[in-house]
Amino acid sequence: MANRIGVYVCHCGTNIAGKVDVAEVARFARGLRGVAVARDYKFMCSDPGQEMIIRDIRELGLNRVVVASCSPRLHEKTFQNACLRAGLNPFLFQMTCIREHCSWVTADGLEATDKAKHIVAAAVARVNYHEALYSRVEKVHPDVLVVGAGIAGMQVALDISRAGHNVHLVERGPSIGGHMAQFDKTFPTLDCAACISTPKMVAVSQEPRINLMTYAEVVDIKGFVGNYTATVRVKPRYVDMRRCTGCGLCMEKCPTKVPSEFEAGMGERRAIYRNSPQSVPNKPVIDAAHCRQLGGKKCGVCAKLCPSGAIDFEQKEQLVSMDVGTIVLATGFDVFDPTPLGQYGFGRYDNVLTGLQFERLNNAVGPTDGKIQMKNGEKPGSVGIIHCVGSRDTNHHPYCSRVCCMYALKYDHLIKDKLGHDTQVYNFYIDMRCFGKGYEEFYRRVQEEGVHFIRGRPAEVTDEDGHLVITCEDTLLGRIVRVPVDMVILCTAMTPRADAAEVARTFGISQGLDRFFLEEHPKLGPVSTATDGIFLAGTCQGPKDIPDAVAHASGAACQALSLAARGEVTISPTISHIDPDICSGCKSCIDLCAYSAIEFDERRRVAVVNEAMCKGCGSCAGHCPSGAAQIRHFSERSIFTELSGMLAGLPHPPAATVAMAHPIPAAETHGQTAQGA
Amino acid sequence: MEAFEPTIIAFVCNWCTYTAADLAGTARMVQSPRLRLVRMMCTGMVDPKYVIKALLSGADGVLISGCHPGDCHYINGNYKARRRVKLLNEILTGFGFDERRLKLTWVGASEGNEFAATVNRMVEDIRALGPSEAAAVQAL
Numbered sequence A: 001m002a003n004r005i006g007v008y009v010c011h012c013g014t015n016i017a018g019k020v021d022v023a024e025v026a027r028f029a030r031g032l033r034g035v036a037v038a039r040d041y042k043f044m045c046s047d048p049g050q051e052m053i054i055r056d057i058r059e060l061g062l063n064r065v066v067v068a069s070c071s072p073r074l075h076e077k078t079f080q081n082a083c084l085r086a087g088l089n090p091f092l093f094q095m096t097c098i099r100e101h102c103s104w105v106t107a108d109g110l111e112a113t114d115k116a117k118h119i120v121a122a123a124v125a126r127v128n129y130h131e132a133l134y135s136r137v138e139k140v141h142p143d144v145l146v147v148g149a150g151i152a153g154m155q156v157a158l159d160i161s162r163a164g165h166n167v168h169l170v171e172r173g174p175s176i177g178g179h180m181a182q183f184d185k186t187f188p189t190l191d192c193a194a195c196i197s198t199p200k201m202v203a204v205s206q207e208p209r210i211n212l213m214t215y216a217e218v219v220d221i222k223g224f225v226g227n228y229t230a231t232v233r234v235k236p237r238y239v240d241m242r243r244c245t246g247c248g249l250c251m252e253k254c255p256t257k258v259p260s261e262f263e264a265g266m267g268e269r270r271a272i273y274r275n276s277p278q279s280v281p282n283k284p285v286i287d288a289a290h291c292r293q294l295g296g297k298k299c300g301v302c303a304k305l306c307p308s309g310a311i312d313f314e315q316k317e318q319l320v321s322m323d324v325g326t327i328v329l330a331t332g333f334d335v336f337d338p339t340p341l342g343q344y345g346f347g348r349y350d351n352v353l354t355g356l357q358f359e360r361l362n363n364a365v366g367p368t369d370g371k372i373q374m375k376n377g378e379k380p381g382s383v384g385i386i387h388c389v390g391s392r393d394t395n396h397h398p399y400c401s402r403v404c405c406m407y408a409l410k411y412d413h414l415i416k417d418k419l420g421h422d423t424q425v426y427n428f429y430i431d432m433r434c435f436g437k438g439y440e441e442f443y444r445r446v447q448e449e450g451v452h453f454i455r456g457r458p459a460e461v462t463d464e465d466g467h468l469v470i471t472c473e474d475t476l477l478g479r480i481v482r483v484p485v486d487m488v489i490l491c492t493a494m495t496p497r498a499d500a501a502e503v504a505r506t507f508g509i510s511q512g513l514d515r516f517f518l519e520e521h522p523k524l525g526p527v528s529t530a531t532d533g534i535f536l537a538g539t540c541q542g543p544k545d546i547p548d549a550v551a552h553a554s555g556a557a558c559q560a561l562s563l564a565a566r567g568e569v570t571i572s573p574t575i576s577h578i579d580p581d582i583c584s585g586c587k588s589c590i591d592l593c594a595y596s597a598i599e600f601d602e603r604r605r606v607a608v609v610n611e612a613m614c615k616g617c618g619s620c621a622g623h624c625p626s627g628a629a630q631i632r633h634f635s636e637r638s639i640f641t642e643l644s645g646m647l648a649g650l651p652h653p654p655a656a657t658v659a660m661a662h663p664i665p666a667a668e669t670h671g672q673t674a675q676g677a
Numbered sequence B: 001m002e003a004f005e006p007t008i009i010a011f012v013c014n015w016c017t018y019t020a021a022d023l024a025g026t027a028r029m030v031q032s033p034r035l036r037l038v039r040m041m042c043t044g045m046v047d048p049k050y051v052i053k054a055l056l057s058g059a060d061g062v063l064i065s066g067c068h069p070g071d072c073h074y075i076n077g078n079y080k081a082r083r084r085v086k087l088l089n090e091i092l093t094g095f096g097f098d099e100r101r102l103k104l105t106w107v108g109a110s111e112g113n114e115f116a117a118t119v120n121r122m123v124e125d126i127r128a129l130g131p132s133e134a135a136a137v138q139a140l
């Protein structure tokens, strides 16, 4: 008995039907071998559309289904489920794309229709050779790995642990809190950043279900969704965490001073240090690169002074491995280094600061105890704030960093507030983007406080007799303005972490064009990645302000939890199979397999696929000299017939010759096997 | 006579180039109507036989495109594809095909514009080469 194939051509409103003659495509499909019914319909993905397929499967006894509509990346699952509801194995279905790859990209309607026919013919040809496949169910390890303990990572860890799951929270730095711990106030509410983030940091450190690992990095990930094994390198702190009481005596007496990363270079720290008095954990770490003792010189002052004997120069790095079911990456962002923008004088002029440096200057526990002052210790009489430094700039980062307008407004307010109303503040902006809740209101409030707004991207900052002068074209007035100021703040871009590519590789995920980690779908999958079981939280996915980072993080936590709580996951059966009757035992596939999923059966002298480890990449199938290795659902026969369908009827003579020389193998024979099975 | 419009079969990996092709579609970047995509899970899956079959069945050019080196969803399938393409080039010349009919590129998931540019460039290149030598090859 021949296959009974149902073909459904979607109009997608006018998205497809506006270009492709869908009725004609359906008519053409009716003439293809094995097609029992072909219909076109407005929206195949709608309920009535799916019902139509289900009814036909039941009433017309279809045993194969083809849907030609949008990209299978959008609706393949929808239609597979419809088949399943009608009792048809979802792998006896083929979805093919006539929207993204046809109607939307073809100029001419006739040509688009012709292309759609070929695409449908290929799918129909191929579906004949589909086999019923059954997904495998695997257990999901209940523990979750969270990488990065900034505000997003902390939120994820808290959400998940509160649901009753164990979390391993790995932070690269010596303490948690991320960039938020460096800020002074937050926009638009002006809450103090420490006041709202410290309780979260403490909650993280006290939650028994969170295994917090600071000064540690994930170096390797093995396994697959539900069953990952992570290897974490814990760097030596040279301070025994159990003994240290966090008294801080060591930090006072250490003779080595270096610029502090946490202070964004505005202050110094010792070789034994902690980021701030509120750090969690509150215990210091020795920076091996600068410590005299560890560098082989004579010192050891900290060890002599420590009242609890916590200093341990013998500590070694440790590799810890852990099993987890899901992973959330919350690795954050880097602040753009404005040095390449030489015209703004960063690094050349003392009083040109980055936004982060100003945060530290303004922070009560920062290098100036929160006093806004110039390098010489005096109050600035006027401040220029340059927006979009490194953002919205095709030479650096074309995207908008989404936070600079708002933090610039916050600085406006804080400067007026701390230094008095006679301090002049000038904003140089391209557009003001105040889109969040309460943001526009805050903008209005700051405008009313008497801050100046000049629309234009400054050309340069120069030093004229000890005064900084900002030169800019005011694009509203259409004239060049020169504004003398005492201090310049550069609103620097949020950029992907410098090592984002390495991290992406370790976790097997991708980066977007902007080098931030790539989400599964820009709108509907903002926290998942193309790799099952790995999720994104916060700014590692793209610039975000704190509310958005927190919301994104809770979203990621929820997705990781839904896997962890369910406890099992279905794994695609589209993996490799090596036919023992054909395998010649050459073993060449064994070395090719990136997952060591192929073993050699010495007794039968054939290669055998370990189904739990195979991911279905097809490295073996693409190579196998005897054609024994085949990926299910991507068998040689299906690809060959797909090609025939695509190329059938092309005007070159060889096409016809070949079609005749290698006719599409009779569907009948195969239909019988499938029916019988 | 109408200008020769070459038919191109593109074997693209699901994780990168197929996604890029979706993106190019969403952005309405016009491409040749004679471009036909075959969705593969990874470029490492592309059996040399598929390339030869495509050329013998009427394709004027074959594109294999996947994730950038190091970004393959399956660790290193794209490196295997690269090695295979080297080999295929020699085989194709042996068959009598111009080896430029087969092209390997890397187009990442977010590079919709790069995808459209790649296929359009390829169409131009193959147009310059003229119709496939398949007829002559068949005659052998």
Ligand code: FES
Residues within 6 Å of the ligand: B013, B014, B015, B016, B017, B041, B042, B043, B044, B065, B066, B067, B071, B072, B073, B074, B076, B077, B078
């Ligand atoms: S998955 Fe894209 S090349 Fe391997």
